[in-house]
Amino acid sequence: MPSRAILSSPPPPPPFSDHHHHIPRPSFLLKSRILFLSLTISATAVIIFTILCFLYHLSRSFLHHYHYFRSRRRARTIPFDDSPLAAAKLKRFTYSDLKLATNDFHDSSVIGRGGSATVFRAIARDGKLYAVKRLDSAALTLNSEREFQNELHILGGLKSPFLVTLLGYCVEKKHRLLVYEYMPNKSLQEWLFGEGNLGMEVLTWERRFSVIADVARALEFLHTGCDPPVIHGDVKPSNVLLDFDLRAKISDFGLSRVKGEPGFGPDLFTSQDFGKSQELSGNLTPLESSAANNEVVDFALALQASSSSSKGGGYAVNGMKFNSVSYNGVFAVETGKGKEVSAAAVAGENGGDDEHSRELNCSVDQENQDQDPAEESGKQWGKDWWWRQDGSGELCSKDYVMEWIGSQICPSTNPNWEDHAAAATPDAPPPPPPSPPATTAAATRSDGLVEEENFKVKKNKNKKNQNRTMKEWWREEHLEEMCKKGSNKLKANNHIQFKWKKGFKIHFHRRKKSMEKKQEHHFETELNGGEFSFRGAWRKKKMNRNTNQNAANGSEMWSGDLFSRELSSTTTSMRGTLCYVAPEYSGGEKSDIYSFGVLILVIVSGRRPLHVLASPMKLEKANLVSWCRQLAQSGGLDNVLELVDERLKGEYDKEQASLCINLALLCLQKMPELRPDIGDIVRILRGEMEVPPLPFEFSPSPPPPSKLFHKSRRKQRANGDNNTSTE
Numbered sequence: 039m040p041s042r043a044i045l046s047s048p049p050p051p052p053p054f055s056d057h058h059h060h061i062p063r064p065s066f067l068l069k070s071r072i073l074f075l076s077l078t079i080s081a082t083a084v085i086i087f088t089i090l091c092f093l094y095h096l097s098r099s100f101l102h103h104y105h106y107f108r109s110r111r112r113a114r115t116i117p118f119d120d121s122p123l124a125a126a127k128l129k130r131f132t133y134s135d136l137k138l139a140t141n142d143f144h145d146s147s148v149i150g151r152g153g154s155a156t157v158f159r160a161i162a163r164d165g166k167l168y169a170v171k172r173l174d175s176a177a178l179t180l181n182s183e184r185e186f187q188n189e190l191h192i193l194g195g196l197k198s199p200f201l202v203t204l205l206g207y208c209v210e211k212k213h214r215l216l217v218y219e220y221m222p223n224k225s226l227q228e229w230l231f232g233e234g235n236l237g238m239e240v241l242t243w244e245r246r247f248s249v250i251a252d253v254a255r256a257l258e259f260l261h262t263g264c265d266p267p268v269i270h271g272d273v274k275p276s277n278v279l280l281d282f283d284l285r286a287k288i289s290d291f292g293l294s295r296v297k298g299e300p301g302f303g304p305d306l307f308t309s310q311d312f313g314k315s316q317e318l319s320g321n322l323t324p325l326e327s328s329a330a331n332n333e334v335v336d337f338a339l340a341l342q343a344s345s346s347s348s349k350g351g352g353y354a355v356n357g358m359k360f361n362s363v364s365y366n367g368v369f370a371v372e373t374g375k376g377k378e379v380s381a382a383a384v385a386g387e388n389g390g391d392d393e394h395s396r397e398l399n400c401s402v403d404q405e406n407q408d409q410d411p412a413e414e415s416g417k418q419w420g421k422d423w424w425w426r427q428d429g430s431g432e433l434c435s436k437d438y439v440m441e442w443i444g445s446q447i448c449p450s451t452n453p454n455w456e457d458h459a460a461a462a463t464p465d466a467p468p469p470p471p472p473s474p475p476a477t478t479a480a481a482t483r484s485d486g487l488v489e490e491e492n493f494k495v496k497k498n499k500n501k502k503n504q505n506r507t508m509k510e511w512w513r514e515e516h517l518e519e520m521c522k523k524g525s526n527k528l529k530a531n532n533h534i535q536f537k538w539k540k541g542f543k544i545h546f547h548r549r550k551k552s553m554e555k556k557q558e559h560h561f562e563t564e565l566n567g568g569e570f571s572f573r574g575a576w577r578k579k580k581m582n583r584n585t586n587q588n589a590a591n592g593s594e595m596w597s598g599d600l601f602s603r604e605l606s607s608t609t610t611s612m613r614g615t616l617c618y619v620a621p622e623y624s625g626g627e628k629s630d631i632y633s634f635g636v637l638i639l640v641i642v643s644g645r646r647p648l649h650v651l652a653s654p655m656k657l658e659k660a661n662l663v664s665w666c667r668q669l670a671q672s673g674g675l676d677n678v679l680e681l682v683d684e685r686l687k688g689e690y691d692k693e694q695a696s697l698c699i700n701l702a703l704l705c706l707q708k709m710p711e712l713r714p715d716i717g718d719i720v721r722i723l724r725g726e727m728e729v730p731p732l733p734f735e736f737s738p739s740p741p742p743p744s745k746l747f748h749k750s751r752r753k754q755r756a757n758g759d760n761n762t763s764t765e
């Protein structure tokens with residue numbers, strides 16, 4: 039038997055107590071592990087998320103830069119960057135959609151033609167009408183591509199009742215199309231000049247005034263309602279479209295600029311662009327290349343000179359245009375769309391001579407002769423090209439140009455042209471009899487005899503050189519003539535004169551070489567192809583039409599009316615638009631104001647800025663701006679009202695008309711800063727503000743200041759005097 043002691047086993051250990059033992063419980067371990075794990079996971083997630091964010095932003099900025107550089111690289115080869123914002127908001131149409139809507143771009147759907155585009159009426163599936171502008175793919179140049187993009191990105195981002203709405207676009211391969219709201223009453227161009235289907239319907243005065251006011255409102259929106267301001271850059275009648283109620287809206291933002299953005303300024307006229315154009319034309323076919331660099335004579339420039347007065351001591355050189363030559367100081371150069379810049383040298387009144395001399399010297403300096411002509415000409419662009427239109431400076435070539443134009447109006451005095459015309463239109467009726475302007479103009483000079491003699495000599499020379507091409511004829515005859523008849527300064531400085539001519543010749547030959555024989559070929563082809571024209575774009579248009587019309591065109595060509603149309607047509611190229619461009623070419627708001635001034639005169643008078651008929655008397659009125667200035671200078675309201683469109687048959691508000699003309703004169707001041715702001719213009723047109731005094735040069739006496747003021751319409755109404763003038 040076990041003993042008690044043995045039986046009495048030691049007491050069992052006390053129950054497990056946490057107080058006495060530090061062994062962790064399993065649940066605690068689990069918890070801490072979970073905590074540790076979750077911390078690790080979340081930290082990893084944060085790190086991964088941060089890395090992802092970083093990568094995302096990196097890739098975005100990379101893509102952004104990639105698109106930017108890609109678009110830049112593309113821009114040099116004419117293509118389109120479809121990423122930017124404004125365009126993204128617009129509807130993108132397919133080419134086949136638009137083809138369908140325009141009946142396969144059928145001729146019957148054409149509602150207008152621009153310099154490098156055709157506008158079609160399009161009918162959508164829902165029956166709505168749209169206007170589709172198709173860039174001529176053959177004429178697709180770097181500039182036209184840029185204008186297309188400008189339109190997309192600037193007009194595409196704007197919304198105003200005074201602007202034509204851009205609804206969409208299409209970019210497929212070489213196709214570039216823009217879709218706009220349809221403006222049933224087309225453009226002011228058609229209304230004023232009876233082009234297109236509108237015939238000879240006369241725009242009433244009330245309509246004209248409301249159009250002026252609408253355009254002012256549109257510019258007000260662009261200049262003051264947009265931030266940063268937008269400069270339209272191409273205000274002219276064909277860019278003023280009329281809606282169903284004949285309310286005006288402005289269109290065509292191809293040349294517009296957003297102020298302050300890169301590229302703002304007169305870059306269209308810089309050597310850079312010229313360089314690009316050249317670069318581009320190098321890739322074009324011969325025909326395209328020639329089309330981009332047509333050799334044309336710019337009558338517009340001649341007329342600018344012709345209608346300026348010969349007072350003062352400045353001097354100017356008449357400029358005719360050989361686009362491809364681009365001689366500084368004499369020629370105008372075409373850029374893309376047909377926008378051109380005349381580099382015609384005009385000395386400023388104050389110190390302008392010196393500056394001009396410097397330019398002349400610069401342009402003819404021997405060392406510069408080794409320079410690339412394109413580069414050299416580019417330097418001059420946008421500088422000293424404008425013609426004196428204010429009658430304050432001498433235009434040495436005035437009578438010469440008048441005489442010259444007279445001789446050109448009658449082809450019989452220029453056998454070369456006659457030949458071309460004959461070649462072009464074998465069945466055309468004979469040209470009109472010798473034109474009186476030539477001799478009349480020559481006789482108007484004080485030294486009439488000398489001039490007449492010169493004129494005879496020139497005529498004889500013309501006869502001798504019947505076989506020369508027009509280009510040679512112009513180069514040899516007129517530029518030399520111009521140099522001889524240049525300013526007093528030129529006469530006094532034979533050195534400059536010699537160098538200048540020499541400079542020209544060198545430029546010409548170099549250029550001729552560099553442009554190869556393509557242009558020559560094209561030029562001849564055009565002549566032999568049944569038409570002769572002074573303007574490539576016009577020629578192109580005409581050639582596109584029925585060839586049966588050639589005979590008619592040929593006979594029409596010699597009529598003064600055709601000259602008028604050609605001289606100031608705004609549908610073909612900048613040659614016509616040239617008259618609307620401000621002399622400073624700064625590209626700022628005040629440039630639009632200048633163009634607006636020209637537009638006002640055009641609307642009031644129903645004339646183009648350059649308007650020539652065969653009659654010698656009409657030549658004095660050829661240049662609308664200088665004619666208006668002359669009328670203002672010779673004093674009296676009635677004088678100025680001579681401008682008003684005769685087709686109105688006196689049915690117009692004299693007060694409004696004189697207000698418009700005076701406003702135009704203010705807008706046309708040479709110094710941009712003197713031109714009124716668009717805000718003031720709108721207020722003046724509303725009758726909320728008086729027209730500021732006209733510049734001193736427009737007052738011959740000068741009249742007392744009170745007479746220069748126009749009572750505001752409101753004031754006049756208050757006085758119960760509704761139809762009085764300031765006289």
Ligand SMILES: Nc1ncnc2c1ncn2[C@@H]1O[C@H](COP(=O)(O)OP(=O)(O)OP(=O)(O)O)[C@@H](O)[C@H]1O
Binds near residue numbers: 156
């Ligand atoms: N939205 C539109 N609705 C109706 N007609 C239009 C519209 N847009 C243009 N047109 C017509 O087409 C014509 C040509 O317009 P476009 O803007 O192509 O050229 P432009 O301004 O005359 O010349 P450029 O392109 O050389 O400046 C206009 O004059 C107008 O008659």
